[in-house]
Amino acid sequence: MEQFAKPGEFCPNEACPDYGQLQNGQQQNLQKFGKTRKGVQRFRCQTCGRTFTETTGTIFFRKRTPEHEILETLALLAEGSRISSLTRAKGFKEDTILAWLRQASQHAEALDEVLLKDFQIKRGQLDALWAYVQHKGQKKATQKRK
Numbered sequence: 736m737e738q739f740a741k742p743g744e745f746c747p748n749e750a751c752p753d754y755g756q757l758q759n760g761q762q763q764n765l766q767k768f769g770k771t772r773k774g775v776q777r778f779r780c781q782t783c784g785r786t787f788t789e790t791t792g793t794i795f796f797r798k799r800t801p802e803h804e805i806l807e808t809l810a811l812l813a814e815g816s817r818i819s820s821l822t823r824a825k826g827f828k829e830d831t832i833l834a835w836l837r838q839a840s841q842h843a844e845a846l847d848e849v850l851l852k853d854f855q856i857k858r859g860q861l862d863a864l865w866a867y868v869q870h871k872g873q874k875k876a877t878q879k880r881k
């Protein structure tokens with residue numbers, strides 16, 4: 736089962752030789768690197784020199800599909816594309832997209848930042864997307880969103 740890693744547990748730079756390597760006794764390419772103005776922990780990869788925050792690269796760790804493809808798919812969904820048209824256009828299975836959505840909704844806060852900033856998705860579109868996932872997944876909306 737593919738899984739999510741916690742923030743700061745691996746380098747999210749796909750071009751980095753240590754990309755996706757979880758930190759442990761032998762693997763220690765990441766170091767804490769101050770905090771952002773909002774108080775979010777920042778990390779620096781000593782291998783590639785890239786800095787990133789807790790909210791970077793946490794989303795689709797070790798997925799077969801590149802992260803940007805998944806994010807783009809989520810962005811298109813947020814903008815109102817239908818899953819059925821995305822399966823045709825991109826060749827992903829409907830189940831795959833739904834699985835991404837379900838997992839993404841559990842990381843909604845981290846994803847919000849990426850989708851709002853990098854994909855220029857509007858707040859309301861994101862809220863609608865997460866609401867859609869909850870509706871699709873469980874009938875009971877147990878997760879409270881700010």
Ligand SMILES: [Zn+2]
Pocket residue numbers: 746747748751752753754780781782783784785
């Ligand atoms: Zn790196």
